[in-house]
Amino acid sequence: MTGHHHDGHAHGHGHHHHAAPPRDAANSRAVGLAAAVTGGFMVVEVIGGILAGSLALVADAGHMMTDFAALAMAWLAFRVARRPADARRTYGFDRLSVLAAFVNGLALFAVAVWILIEAVRRLAEPHPVAGGLMLTVAAAGLLVNVAAFWILSRGDRGNLNLRAALLHVAGDLLGSVAAILAALVILGTGWTPIDPILSVLVAFLILYSAWNVVRESAHILLEGAPPGADPDGIAEDLRASVPEVIEVRHLHAWSISESRPMVTLE
Numbered sequence: 001m002t003g004h005h006h007d008g009h010a011h012g013h014g015h016h017h018h019a020a021p022p023r024d025a026a027n028s029r030a031v032g033l034a035a036a037v038t039g040g041f042m043v044v045e046v047i048g049g050i051l052a053g054s055l056a057l058v059a060d061a062g063h064m065m066t067d068f069a070a071l072a073m074a075w076l077a078f079r080v081a082r083r084p085a086d087a088r089r090t091y092g093f094d095r096l097s098v099l100a101a102f103v104n105g106l107a108l109f110a111v112a113v114w115i116l117i118e119a120v121r122r123l124a125e126p127h128p129v130a131g132g133l134m135l136t137v138a139a140a141g142l143l144v145n146v147a148a149f150w151i152l153s154r155g156d157r158g159n160l161n162l163r164a165a166l167l168h169v170a171g172d173l174l175g176s177v178a179a180i181l182a183a184l185v186i187l188g189t190g191w192t193p194i195d196p197i198l199s200v201l202v203a204f205l206i207l208y209s210a211w212n213v214v215r216e217s218a219h220i221l222l223e224g225a226p227p228g229a230d231p232d233g234i235a236e237d238l239r240a241s242v243p244e245v246i247e248v249r250h251l252h253a254w255s256i257s258e259s260r261p262m263v264t265l266e
Helices: 022-052 055-081 095-124 131-153 160-189 194-221 231-241
Strands: 002-006 009-013 252-255 261-264
Touching: 022 055, 022 131, 022 160, 055 095, 055 131, 055 160, 055 194, 095 160, 095 194, 131 160, 160 194, 231 252
Parallel strands: none
Antiparallel strands: 002 009, 252 261
16 A cells, blocks of 8 residues: 655555465465364374483374374464455454464474473483384385475465474474484484484484474564565655655655555655
8 A cells, every 4th residue: 555645635555465476376276185184194203212212202192193183284374374455354364373383393393392391301211212213213204204395395485374383294204214323323322412413413403493483483473574675765766756745744654564565654
């Protein structure tokens, strides 16, 4: 929506209808399929982690559990965001996918903190770990996570909601790799502390990824200016290109979502 002064009158221009782009439908399908794959294996990994006594597996299973919830939430957000704008929500439902990304980022923080606390406990009180079972389950988990990652990576990586889902699965993939390495070390040397140590490394990687998603989604939710937006430059260009514009006041730049930058002015 824009407005300008012309012969003492204020004029406004705006369009409030918005249709979801086709790529959002593709993103929704990708996230839905990844959720089904992740949810199906999550149960197997929880049981395997408990039977093997492996924190690395249980940590990965716990992360997978939040992944399943996060992917389901992301899928629902994509579905709802397709709804057209109405009289009460004049900009539509696009912001819902940003909100889902923000919540998913916070969920990743919680998972990482839980892994760190449990790892400290395991280091203080070592537990026996069944390396063979741990290796089998971790290897199967790696294949599942690679499949889910491939499905999601075919979507639109510029979409914050899809990127948050992709980071969840990437964290799981790293968790599976860490569990495989820990299992090999335990089978070869019997040194069980490697299990919580590698879990800590995965937790810090998860924290780093979560911070980026939370920071970017919070910037949009707080009506921050889009990357590269220059309010002063926009005002100057408008005055230079439209002779009728005498003065530009109250210029605001923000985003409905990462793909819908907006500007209002008088």
